[in-house]
Amino acid sequence: METTGHPDKMFRNGLAEGRIILPKCRSCGKFHFFPRLVCPHCHAMEFAWHPVSGRGEIHTTTVVRQKPEHGGDYNICMVELEEGVRMMSRVEGLAPQEVKIGMVVTAYVGEAAGGAAVLCKPAEG
Amino acid sequence: MTNQLRGKAAIVGTGHAGFGEAHGLTAYEIMAQAALAALGDAGLKLNAVDGLFCTMMEDSMPALMAAEYLGIRPRFVEGTMTGGSSFVNYLTSATMALEAGLCDVALIVYGSNQRTASGKLVTVSRPPPYEAPYNPRYPISAYALAAARHMHEFGTTREQLADVAVAARGWAQQNPEAFERGPLTQEQVLSARMVCDPLSVRDCCLVTDGGGAVVLVRAERAKDFPKPPVYVLGSAAESAHRQISQMPDFTVTAARESGQRAFAAAGVKPADIDVVELYDAFTINTILFLEDLGFCKKGEGGTFVEGGRIAPGGVLPVNTNGGGLSCVHPGMYGIFTIIEAARQIRGDAPGLQIKDVNLALAHGNGGVLTSQVTAILGSAATL
Numbered sequence: 456m457e458t459t460g461h462p463d464k465m466f467r468n469g470l471a472e473g474r475i476i477l478p479k480c481r482s483c484g485k486f487h488f489f490p491r492l493v494c495p496h497c498h499a500m501e502f503a504w505h506p507v508s509g510r511g512e513i514h515t516t517t518v519v520r521q522k523p524e525h526g527g528d529y530n531i532c533m534v535e536l537e538e539g540v541r542m543m544s545r546v547e548g549l550a551p552q553e554v555k556i557g558m559v560v561t562a563y564v565g566e567a568a569g570g571a572a573v574l575c576k577p578a579e580g
Numbered sequence: 581m582t583n584q585l586r587g588k589a590a591i592v593g594t595g596h597a598g599f600g601e602a603h604g605l606t607a608y609e610i611m612a613q614a615a616l617a618a619l620g621d622a623g624l625k626l627n628a629v630d631g632l633f634c635t636m637m638e639d640s641m642p643a644l645m646a647a648e649y650l651g652i653r654p655r656f657v658e659g660t661m662t663g664g665s666s667f668v669n670y671l672t673s674a675t676m677a678l679e680a681g682l683c684d685v686a687l688i689v690y691g692s693n694q695r696t697a698s699g700k701l702v703t704v705s706r707p708p709p710y711e712a713p714y715n716p717r718y719p720i721s722a723y724a725l726a727a728a729r730h731m732h733e734f735g736t737t738r739e740q741l742a743d744v745a746v747a748a749r750g751w752a753q754q755n756p757e758a759f760e761r762g763p764l765t766q767e768q769v770l771s772a773r774m775v776c777d778p779l780s781v782r783d784c785c786l787v788t789d790g791g792g793a794v795v796l797v798r799a800e801r802a803k804d805f806p807k808p809p810v811y812v813l814g815s816a817a818e819s820a821h822r823q824i825s826q827m828p829d830f831t832v833t834a835a836r837e838s839g840q841r842a843f844a845a846a847g848v849k850p851a852d853i854d855v856v857e858l859y860d861a862f863t864i865n866t867i868l869f870l871e872d873l874g875f876c877k878k879g880e881g882g883t884f885v886e887g888g889r890i891a892p893g894g895v896l897p898v899n900t901n902g903g904g905l906s907c908v909h910p911g912m913y914g915i916f917t918i919i920e921a922a923r924q925i926r927g928d929a930p931g932l933q934i935k936d937v938n939l940a941l942a943h944g945n946g947g948v949l950t951s952q953v954t955a956i957l958g959s960a961a962t963l
């Protein structure tokens with residue numbers, strides 16, 4: 456995919472289409488997140504956008520405690536994708552207390568706060 | 581700060597106001613009370629202040645609001661907002677401004693009525709766009725994520741986190757100015773209501789009202805004031821990220837760099853420091869900063885704080901006023917690390933006074949382990 460001058464929009468458009476696409480620096484070859492105009496690793500400004508595999512690992516996690524009448528406890532995690540980037544996310548399909556650091560997960564596009572967002576589920580097999 | 585600025589400015593007055601609950605007072609009234617207390621301590625009047633260093637949570641131009649409120653027309657105004665570290669950061673800019681002759685009397689000041697006004701942290705910060713959809717509870721979720729990773733990598737335990745809170749309470753119990761002075765055991769911290777795992781409500785700083793201020797002048801005239809001067813020997817900052825999701829390593833803060841530079845500027849090392857005042861917004865902070873500032877190795881902070889080792893009578897006096905965990909935490913705490921460090925050096929600490937304090941470290945944290953600022957303060961003997 457071609458370089459774009461609108462990295463935030465590029466990422467969000469990807470989510471809207473149900474795809475997680477991230478910028479990879481043409482100069483240093485590293486992915487970064489969140490998408491921006493300047494590579495945070497080497498400050499170059501040319502990127503190619505690639506869909507990620509979705510394979511990732513929980514880097515750290517917490518349970519936000521909330522009264523049941525307000526929706527109950529929920530998970531917040533940092534997922535590290537195999538492309539080498541970390542992003543905030545939430546693990547679905549598992550009690551929030553059961554999410555552990557090092558757990559292998561699959562990142563996918565789901566819904567959070569009424570919009571398309573990267574969520575995670577325990578990897579199968 | 582480079583060595584050129586070592587000892588060039590000195591704190592000649594400290595003041596505070598509205599600790600705990602300041603019913604009926606506005607944030608600016610608390611700010612003004614603190615300013616007047618610090619100026620009174622220095623034997624100065626408001627009209628002497630020509631440099632103002634201030635930020636607050638109330639407004640987008642708080643330094644200008646403060647100047648107006650105080651009825652002064654400062655010729656040097658500094659309001660850089662790096663969160664709770666701002667005030668330690670101002671030690672650098674105030675020293676520079678004084679040394680350059682841009683002002684003669686620098687007032688660093690803060691005030692907040694967040695507890696009586698709203699009962700929670702007041703902030704104009706907006707949720708970061710790539711985090712907001714997951715509804716993190718700002719700022720505690722961020723610190724919980726860091727604490728969880730530290731526990732995973734180094735085997736740090738909730739008991740060790742609790743020991744930080746218990747130690748802080750131990751100091752607070754000896755400090756009549758501290759807000760929370762009741763008994764607190766490790767078991768009480770562990771069994772307290774969980775907020776964001778692994779942090780319970782007792783791993784969190786207080787939500788109080790309060791204000792604080794310090795007055796600085798050039799070192800050459802610092803001996804002409806009523807209280808013993810406290811010299812700024814070195815101060816340095818580093819900012820690593822803004823959002824917690826961008827923290828490069830969840831177990832290492834930029835205090836490593838700010839600390840190294842502050843120690844180098846002051847020409848001292850961690851073992852030389854007599855008292856340590858750290859921004860303890862959460863119990864994990866104390867552990868991270870003790871490691872990153874070089875008081876122990878990375879990963880050994882949990883062991884370092886165990887069993888009262890940073891409590892009264894322990895091996896290292898840390899947060900001798902009771903800290904943000906038990907003394908006062910009005911949204912931004914950084915100014916109070918300076919005030920307690922300065923008072924320990926002067927010998928008029930409100931609680932337990934450590935004997936023969938010549939060197940004290942004040943460390944500010946801003947955002948979510950974001951901005952780290954370290955200052956080394958010293959008595960006249962350290963010049």
Ligand SMILES: [Zn+2]
Nearest residue numbers: 480483494497
């Ligand atoms: Zn690059």
